[in-house]
Amino acid sequence: MKATTTGGAAVEAAAPPSKARRRSRGEELWGWLFVSPMLLGVTVLVLLPIVATFVLSLADWNFVQGWDGIKWIGLDNFDKLLRDDLFLRSVRNNVIFLLAVPVYMAISMILAVVIDRHVYMKGFFKVAYFMPYISNIVAVAVVWQVLFHPSNGPVNQMLRALGVSQPPGWLADPNYALPSIMLIVVWTSIGFNLILYMAGLQSIPRDLYEAAEIDGASGWVRFARITVPLLSPTSFFLLVTGVISTFKVFDIIAVTTQGGPIGSTSMMVWYLYDTAFVNLKVGYASSIAVVLFAFVLLITLGQWAAQKKWVNY
């Protein structure tokens, strides 16, 4: 092939139209061939299932009944959802859980600024704060469950030693279970947010700070007027992915509380899982899936609309 390099180019230049058409037909074929494995996988494993989810949400059906057991009941499942206390509680817990997102974003942003400019041993801190993110969430959840053990756990023993006579039961207490899980999620999420904020800081020109300093702006003013606005694209990205990820919280609940005690940590995905794979109500679970999909879709579409307004580029 190599020997014909120049000759090939000459032929190409003088190629008659029919050859060009054949070439573009070749492009069509190769294009489809290259993308077809991906297309096939996405069609079979995502597109068909999402259509099936919408169809099944209109049915009353149990796994064990077989296809003959399907009853089509229109929108009854959604009607039932609106009056299902545990579902409404799960949605409410999801909404409460959103509070964790700004909390870990704020901590991460401050940590990023401090680590980036104002400390020694940068590399060590990056790794230390990132460790929880890289660790297996199941193992992390199990460790925290033991640390939070109501009677013997190190956390409560320390609190008692500090004079707290009635420390909370953490994951075992309906009033504290959800905040405890949020605390663990904040703990695991800081690393990822921190890394992205540090990357964002690299793109802020240094002369901005120098100019502000010459104008007499204090450290706080520089942070509020330069750093925060110029990090807004990163913040926006983290906010959207963070909000979407709270709607997908599952692993940590499955490992620690299984939605309990008394439904206090039930979230939408946990309730979906419980309905589908423990209670085997396929139709009802599918209607929860449709609601979940709608939430994520709304956030994603809202993101596009809001991006232009709020983000300083």
Place this chain on the structure above:
Amino acid sequence: MTETAAAFSWKKGILTAALLVLSLLFLLPFVWMLVTSFKPESEVFVYPIQWIPKQWNAVQNYSEVWAGSYPFWRYYLNSIQVALITTAISVAVSSLAAYGFSKIRFKAAGPLFLIVLATYMVPHQAILVPQFILYRRIGLFDSHLGLILLGSFSVLGTFMLRQFFMGVHNELIESAKIDGASHPRTFGSIALPLVRPAVATYAILRFIWTWNDYQNPLIFLRSDSLFTIPLAMQKFTSMSGQFYSLIMAAAVSAILPLLIVFILGQKSVIEGIATGGVKG
């Protein structure tokens, strides 16, 4: 500026000390886990916490985890097999598609890419039930192959690699074409080597995500012998009940190898996450 860059700054020193204290919040749970995994059960909850065990029970604890009734060596082999094959297939499928969408001019490229991208908005949990029914029907339920296929078609990977392929100059592709190279050849010997760092980063991330995945094994596996580490970790915990030293030995076994890989390769992992802005 009165200080030179090399001089020790008190402000910096104090902030470093403060952050060190704060980082204890992140490190101590790991240290506690490690220390507890070496202790006999009777000393797990002794307070004040013994950061250096008085009695060592490490050999017994770890042999129970690695060779007991839930032998971790088997789950390690399962996890390695699933994670490696998933990563290999996913990298192949995504880089082929990414090249196709960015470097081959065919009419359907735009619309097809939009369709693929749109599926990224579908939360995985919204399609679990139909996937489960499908897997039961076609016999992929309770098999490693089924698990591997679930992780093999990554929209994120395709999107990420497409960005990098777009950075490869079209002149390179065109001149290869003029030289008579077909697309597979251009892809394999010109385009792919040029984006190798991006491919490596994506491969590392895909490996970590697959290794840590809990939800898919939980739903699509049933036989103990097929379990991957996270699922085995959870089963081991519920079986071991109150034996917290054993549970911590299992947790160490589940976390440590990946942590070592991460600390060794932290530069590319952290940079990959920072540039890709991706989330598992």
